[in-house]
Amino acid sequence: QVQLQESGPGLVKPSETLSLTCTVSGASISSSYWTWVRQPPGKGLEWLGNIYYSGRTNYSPSLKSRVTLSLDTSKNQFSLNLNSVTAADTAVYYCARGSGWHLSWGQGTLVTVSS
């Protein structure tokens, strides 16, 4: 059974960089695409981007200038960096397996952008 777990700071100051890591167990990170999705409080789901084990990435056009995905095969982890954050980036951030439909998701982690 594939399990994913997000980790990172729950509070980030405006203009700083939001950094999250997703640790994968039960599957090799070299086996699939890996995706980040976020959900602002009380709102819908927003796709942020995905990364293949080769390092190939796809990003949301609306965030492309601020987002970077990376992976660490030695730790079976992949990461999200979102720079120049504002209050609008406050959301629950989910990691998920796959590039299309997602059967496996992390539980999500709330990141609040506030000074």
Add this chain to the structure above:
Amino acid sequence: ENVLTQSPGTLSLSPGERTTLSCRANQSVSNNYLAWYQQKPGQAPRLLIYGASSRATGIPDRFSGSGSGTDFTLTISRLDPEDFAMYYCQRYDNSPVTFGQGTRLEIK
């Protein structure tokens, strides 16, 4: 820009009833690359349907998906109390992946 519009925004129904949720795309979805998710408060989305009509592992057969092109539906044949939740459609035929805004299914 790909846009998915879900309707209605909210459905108020009783357990045991049948319901159909709609997801309409502004551009045709290739290869029926359309998924449906259920989400309950405080939980991650749960995959129900992929490829427009294939049920994910462990999903009860009261859930069914249909449609093609720009019009897709999720049908719940007989509502169980645990089915009252948010439902999202998602197209994944190209990048960027897009989600609909969701339909809230609430108990009447």
